Amino acid sequence: VIDVAHELPRHAIAPAALVLRNALAFMPTGVHMAVVDPGVGTDRRSVALACRDGNLLVGPDNGLLWLAAEQCGGIERAVDISRSPFGIEPVSATFHGRDLFAPVVARLATGTPVERTGEEIDPDSLVRLELPRPEVEAGQVTAAVISLDRFGNAQLNVDADQLDRAGIKRGDRVVIECGGRGHDGVVFGRTFADVEPGGMLIYEDSAQAIAIAVNRGDAAATLGLSLDSEVTLTKAGTVQ
Amino acid sequence: VIDVAHELPRHAIAPAALVLRNALAFMPTGVHMAVVDPGVGTDRRSVALACRDGNLLVGPDNGLLWLAAEQCGGIERAVDISRSPFGIEPVSATFHGRDLFAPVVARLATGTPVERTGEEIDPDSLVRLELPRPEVEAGQVTAAVISLDRFGNAQLNVDADQLDRAGIKRGDRVVIECGGRGHDGVVFGRTFADVEPGGMLIYEDSAQAIAIAVNRGDAAATLGLSLDSEVTLTKAGTVQ
């Protein structure tokens, strides 16, 4: 049993979906359970998904598993486990991680075929997760914060190709606007120490997303960023 | 080795005793160590308890293990391990988890009989833990917060039967009074999404206690609750 993360933001599906997707690229093939579940106990479905690459995903049908399923080659079979014979009776109304998902995961991990954990459903009926898309213009990209880590690094819904299409390249200086304020002196670097301690940078992070950081500091606190904050990156020149 | 919880409130024995008791109902039979130990290094005893259902509990004799021992069918044998031959010498004055409890647990887990870990003592001499009891009147229950989770959900020393005796049933509206202020519009629901996002509810939680939550919010922050806060629940009508 490997614990990937326990300190994700509360009630926030997209950041957890990103953590799951990004972690799976570096995990052994197996059964993966995820629980960010504000709709627990309602009629939202609980699902087990068999992916084309052999991974199995278990959790609520609220989009949480969607990016991971794409990462795993797409869904071969989807099973509604809401009334799984393997749940602990009675299933509580507020803790399906304990009463339903974990017992189903234990069965899957010990060889029970996925179709025996509930009723097979059409994968096309699953709730999808769409990340917001950035606006890319000449010299400017308008983006959203999609994830924050405990260092205060803010991951954006932008990749290096999109910045490139806006004409923003590594080595450029950019202005970051958010919350009505502009911050200049930001460098498009490669790693934190490309700027002085306290300096701000954008960089391609370890999940191939563009992120904002402060070297030995906390970019989210410095800029007042939270999940879904809108951020505009504008090219302001090139570092000499 | 399974880590149940590391982020319990400091120095607070009752909330940790509840977490231990509630977790054990879903854990395999084995050796369980718990350390919330403000009296470490004083003459409070360290103990190993063999329970009637086969579970073994190790920790300080300060009430921390008491609810779990009840959950495990009661205590068959109690051993004072304060001067256990298995402690690491010298046992530090402030870290018995490392120097005494963990080495004893390792011995128990590898088959050493509990009576060889120290000196057998009378189970009746152990420090007990009594949770505060609620006041139940017609239409009103006065309760205390006994546990808070990281979502801000506040568990009360009340169960659904006690609410029922006060005439408060699922589907009722209640007023919550605490710290001199009243909060109405609270619903006795089944799960978080029974109210709109930001709405407040009471519900039977996954440990069969009544708890207060805010859907996608933080009830403890909203109401200014902390451990031992007094809360009054008053029936105010029934949801139509």
Added chain:
Amino acid sequence: VIDVAHELPRHAIAPAALVLRNALAFMPTGVHMAVVDPGVGTDRRSVALACRDGNLLVGPDNGLLWLAAEQCGGIERAVDISRSPFGIEPVSATFHGRDLFAPVVARLATGTPVERTGEEIDPDSLVRLELPRPEVEAGQVTAAVISLDRFGNAQLNVDADQLDRAGIKRGDRVVIECGGRGHDGVVFGRTFADVEPGGMLIYEDSAQAIAIAVNRGDAAATLGLSLDSEVTLTKAGTVQ
């Protein structure tokens, strides 16, 4: 796989180096990875160190491993793994824990000889970590906070022998000065409960360092301490 600690202060090498050193004294011989790495992606080296007692240490060459290596009998072989054949390609610029250290650790743990993980280097070329030394005078010690735990206990760069040389012994009263303010009524005790709840003490902690605590309270918050805070301990009498 044993997780020692995940909640160390950000970017702070010395406190993490102390945690690693102190933990290793109680860990089985094996391969130990540590990552506090503000210089990730720069030309700072990544290293694997084979210690004289059989332990292997993997991490950045920034002093983080230095105290642990001393604890483990000193370094027998040092290997620069910056361009290890076992890294995941491409190694990201900001997450060597995932892309370089962990894969090398996996190889070492499964028997690959350390010299095959990269290029052997002179152990004398490694970055060292020097902890600040206290000033010891008659009746007074000027010290620095080198580590803070989640209880607010503040570990100092002082041991009991140094206090003894200043004439400060267990049972003495001391005045603690920090940030321009004096705090008296502090007792040199053995454990937290040697003073009343809310009372302040100094004591020899479980790593044989002198630390400041408040019984059932938070010394760091009470005194406004952070890492590297300067603290003066002055003898003020003996408890009767």
